[in-house]
Amino acid sequence: MKITQVKVRLFEMPMPKTFHPTWQPLPTTSARIHIVEVHTDEGIVGVGSGGVPVRWEVAGLFLMGQDPFDMDRHVAQLRSMAFFIGRPWPVEVALWDIIGQATGQPVYRLLGGGADKLKAYASTGELRGLEARVESAQQIVAEGFKALKLRFHSADVREDIRTLEAVRKAVGDDIDIMVDANWGWRIAPDLQPNRWDLKTAIAAAKEMERYGVYWLEEPLDAYDYDGLAELRSHLTTLRLAGAELNRGPEEIRTYLDKGCLDVYQPDCTFIGGISTARKIAAQVEAAGKVFSPHTWTNGVGMVANMHVAAASSGVPYIEFPYDPPNWTPETRDFIFAEPLRIDSEGYVHLPQKPGLGLELDEEKLKRYEQADTKRLI
Ligand SMILES: [Mg+2]
Missing domain, CATH: 3.20.20.120 (Enolase-like C-terminal domain)
Structure with missing residues (x-):
């Protein structure tokens, strides 16, 4: 199996109520999820998110053509990327999602x-x-x-x-x-x-x-x-x-x-x-x-x-x-x-489907997807 693409997508939903978290000075009025998708030549797509959304797609430069199972090597590359650009760890999560789907097992197992x-x-x-x-x-x-x-x-x-x-x-x-x-x-x-x-x-x-x-x-x-x-x-x-x-x-x-x-x-x-x-x-x-x-x-x-x-x-x-x-x-x-x-x-x-076990709603993905994935606020 080879990695063919690393792609970032942004989804945003206006929140029904404003949220005032203690850890930031400004209230939150919309929920935002940046997703990184790692695509493979076998049709399996791994998904990751969390952390801070900073140019995760740059990981594609060294992941392209690689076997997603070669995990230690990818972690070392991502660590190098983290040193220069920012933390790319949702990409690693997406690789685990691929491995789980390819082997038919939830990641925790x-x-x-x-x-x-x-x-x-x-x-x-x-x-x-x-x-x-x-x-x-x-x-x-x-x-x-x-x-x-x-x-x-x-x-x-x-x-x-x-x-x-x-x-x-x-x-x-x-x-x-x-x-x-x-x-x-x-x-x-x-x-x-x-x-x-x-x-x-x-x-x-x-x-x-x-x-x-x-x-x-x-x-x-x-x-x-x-x-x-x-x-x-x-x-x-x-x-x-x-x-x-x-x-x-x-x-x-x-x-x-x-x-x-x-x-x-x-x-x-x-x-x-x-x-x-x-x-x-x-x-x-x-x-x-x-x-x-x-x-x-x-x-x-x-x-x-x-x-x-x-x-x-x-x-x-x-x-x-x-x-x-x-x-x-x-x-x-x-x-x-x-x-x-x-x-x-x-x-x-724990979700029991293979990989992370996420079931994303295609209709909601369509409704809330944003064209500008670079936007943070
Ligand atoms: Mg805490």
């Missing part, structure tokens, strides 16, 4: 995974007032989720603590609550002046221990290795989580060497593809730490990370981006024939 479902946590994305967040948490739990993640991003962290206290009271002690401070990386950092210093992070984390928070995510800059290690040394029950957008295994090794984190969240569409994420999951497990990948890009990126998680050991939860009414499965998966949902026990099931 090719990677050695046996679990066909993962326990999901509802990952909210907005800051809301106390009452609105309590109501949302109650709804999330009523739908079957066993865990949910709150965002801490108010100018005064005591406001977020009050919300945490109220949510804990409302959902009870059997539900795991995670907290994401979203200070690991910034979009437009000049517009986000409330970054926590180490003392604030320690004080906030100690409060979280009082409410039995499961993990605290990204309280400090992702490259503040010493700060993270010191913060972690102050904690007894609270786990520290991070590494969602890190670049490559070297940064993960530094976290492990310095004792920065308990929960490692590399996203395969940012860190080096499914191959690299799988290796990192093993590295994390061998160090006695926990792997639980970030998934929040779009539905395709989420599914790619689900395959890695299902093939990894000891993954407690998978991130399920969910903050209705402003961020819903219908928005996240708007080009899918059916959006992914949890079952009544709070599990999300």
